Amino acid sequence: MTTTEASAELRELLLSRIRDVPDYPQPGVVFKDITPLLADPVAFNALVDALAALCRRHAATKVVGLEARGFILAAPAAARAHLGFVPVRKAGKLPGETFGQSYDLEYGTAEIEVQKDAFAPNDRVLVIDDVLATGGTAEASLALVRRAGATVAGVAVLLELGFLGGRDRLERALSGAPLDAIVAI
Structure with missing residues (x-):
C-alpha cells in the first residue's frame, strides 16, 4: 500500500482549510471539518486536481464516492478525469436492485449499498x-465494488488519521491495491 502525500505547499494549503471541531458529534471526538476547504476555490480545485491525477495514475474507469462527504470530492474528481461517478449510499437510499454490505461502528452497525448494475465487468x-x-x-x-463485478483500482482520501488504524484494517481488503492519502496526520 502506498501513501501519496501532497507537495508541502498543497499539504499546507489543505491543512490550513481543515478546521478541528472539538466534541463533535460527541464528547471526546475532534471532528475534521472540511467545509472551509470546500468554500475556498483555490484549495478545492487543487484537491480535485490531485484526486483526478490519482484516478489517471491508477487507470480507473469509474470513481466511487462514499456518502456523504466522499460525494463532494469524488464527483468532481471523476468529471475532471473524464470518468463516471458511482455513489455508495446508506441502505435504502438508492433505487433499483442493490448490493448491501454491513460494517461495524463504534456503537453498533451500519449498512451501505451500491446499485447492482453500477459497473461493467472490466x-x-x-x-x-x-x-x-x-x-x-x-x-x-x-467488498461492494467486488460483489458488483468490478476490480478495485485503489482507495484515495483527502485526510488519513493514522492514529486510528484504518490503513492496517484495509491492508487485506485492498489485496495489493494502493491506498493514497493526500494528507496523512
Whole structure:
C-alpha cells in the first residue's frame, strides 16, 4: 500500500482549510471539518486536481464516492478525469436492485449499498472519501465494488488519521491495491 502525500505547499494549503471541531458529534471526538476547504476555490480545485491525477495514475474507469462527504470530492474528481461517478449510499437510499454490505461502528452497525448494475465487468474502480479513520466504511465499499463485478483500482482520501488504524484494517481488503492519502496526520 502506498501513501501519496501532497507537495508541502498543497499539504499546507489543505491543512490550513481543515478546521478541528472539538466534541463533535460527541464528547471526546475532534471532528475534521472540511467545509472551509470546500468554500475556498483555490484549495478545492487543487484537491480535485490531485484526486483526478490519482484516478489517471491508477487507470480507473469509474470513481466511487462514499456518502456523504466522499460525494463532494469524488464527483468532481471523476468529471475532471473524464470518468463516471458511482455513489455508495446508506441502505435504502438508492433505487433499483442493490448490493448491501454491513460494517461495524463504534456503537453498533451500519449498512451501505451500491446499485447492482453500477459497473461493467472490466471496470477499475477508485474509491474516494474525505477521511480515513478506522477504515470500516472503506472496507465495506471495497467488498461492494467486488460483489458488483468490478476490480478495485485503489482507495484515495483527502485526510488519513493514522492514529486510528484504518490503513492496517484495509491492508487485506485492498489485496495489493494502493491506498493514497493526500494528507496523512
